[in-house]
Amino acid sequence: MAQKLAAGNWKMNGTEASLAEIDKMLAAYPEPGCKVLICPPATLLDRLSTRIGDGPIATGAQDCHMKASGAHTGDISADMIKDAGGTYAILGHSERRTDHGESDEVVKAKSAAAVGAGLIAVVCVGETEAQRDAGQTLDVVGTQLAGSVPDDVTGETLVVAYEPVWAIGTGRVPTIEQIAEVHDFIREKLVDRFGAETGNAVSLLYGGSVKPSNAAEIFAVANVDGALVGGASLKADDFGAIIDALQSA
Numbered sequence: 729m730a731q732k733l734a735a736g737n738w739k740m741n742g743t744e745a746s747l748a749e750i751d752k753m754l755a756a757y758p759e760p761g762c763k764v765l766i767c768p769p770a771t772l773l774d775r776l777s778t779r780i781g782d783g784p785i786a787t788g789a790q791d792c793h794m795k796a797s798g799a800h801t802g803d804i805s806a807d808m809i810k811d812a813g814g815t816y817a818i819l820g821h822s823e824r825r826t827d828h829g830e831s832d833e834v835v836k837a838k839s840a841a842a843v844g845a846g847l848i849a850v851v852c853v854g855e856t857e858a859q860r861d862a863g864q865t866l867d868v869v870g871t872q873l874a875g876s877v878p879d880d881v882t883g884e885t886l887v888v889a890y891e892p893v894w895a896i897g898t899g900r901v902p903t904i905e906q907i908a909e910v911h912d913f914i915r916e917k918l919v920d921r922f923g924a925e926t927g928n929a930v931s932l933l934y935g936g937s938v939k940p941s942n943a944a945e946i947f948a949v950a951n952v953d954g955a956l957v958g959g960a961s962l963k964a965d966d967f968g969a970i971i972d973a974l975q976s977a
């Protein structure tokens with residue numbers, strides 16, 4: 729049985745002032761009924777982790793270099809993420825794939841480095857609108873999944889996020905049937921590759937314009953174990969409402 733996970737990706741948003749939102753969340757959710765994760769920008773990871781302390785919210789990074797250390801200006805390694813208190817890393821987000829040209833091979837290497845260092849890898853996959861319109865969604869997602877997920881994972885060290893590129897930050901959301909189709913497909917591929925025990929234990933997140941108003945409907949879909957939330961994770965009230973919906977799903 730996969731763990732329910734509400735994950736917030738703050739992307740390139742947030743400064744010291746944003747940490748007040750975490751204080752509100754810690755007060756509202758002293759014992760959340762699902763796993764809660766916040767991935768702030770790297771500049772805030774240490775401060776956020778320190779602020780949460782032994783609290784119920786996990787923290788993570790939005791990327792992780794494939795090497796442990798060295799001459800890689802601007803990058804951070806898995807050990808640095810751990811040192812800053814993070815336990816997760818998002819890998820292969822479509823914004824990284826587009827803005828930084830990350831291929832499946834690169835995402836796989838980064839994910840392997842994260843898992844190898846003891847982090848939980850949140851590997852993102854998803855089709856563009858043109859690919860969906862061309863009927864290529866399952867081919868694209870299947871190829872990304874096969875190429876981006878490393879071999880040495882367990883249900884505890886891997887999370888997969890399905891994020892249709894056209895739904896990210898647009899307010900557009902696939903139909904419930906479309907989400908169900910892709911999530912069932914991902915589950916099937918994971919079970920084929922890693923066996924039923926591991927494949928069924930991997931949390932599958934939906935991401936793309938998740939909001940308080942649509943969260944319950946999305947969480948009712950089989951094989952949706954939670955969400956990777958961008959914009960709505962920046963405000964404690966909105967993210968809290970999404971956590972509420974996941975707790976009751």
Ligand SMILES: O=C[C@H](O)COP(=O)(O)O
Nearest residue numbers: 737896897936937958959
């Ligand atoms: O990582 C989060 C996703 O890209 C979704 O972003 P969004 O909730 O702002 O659409």
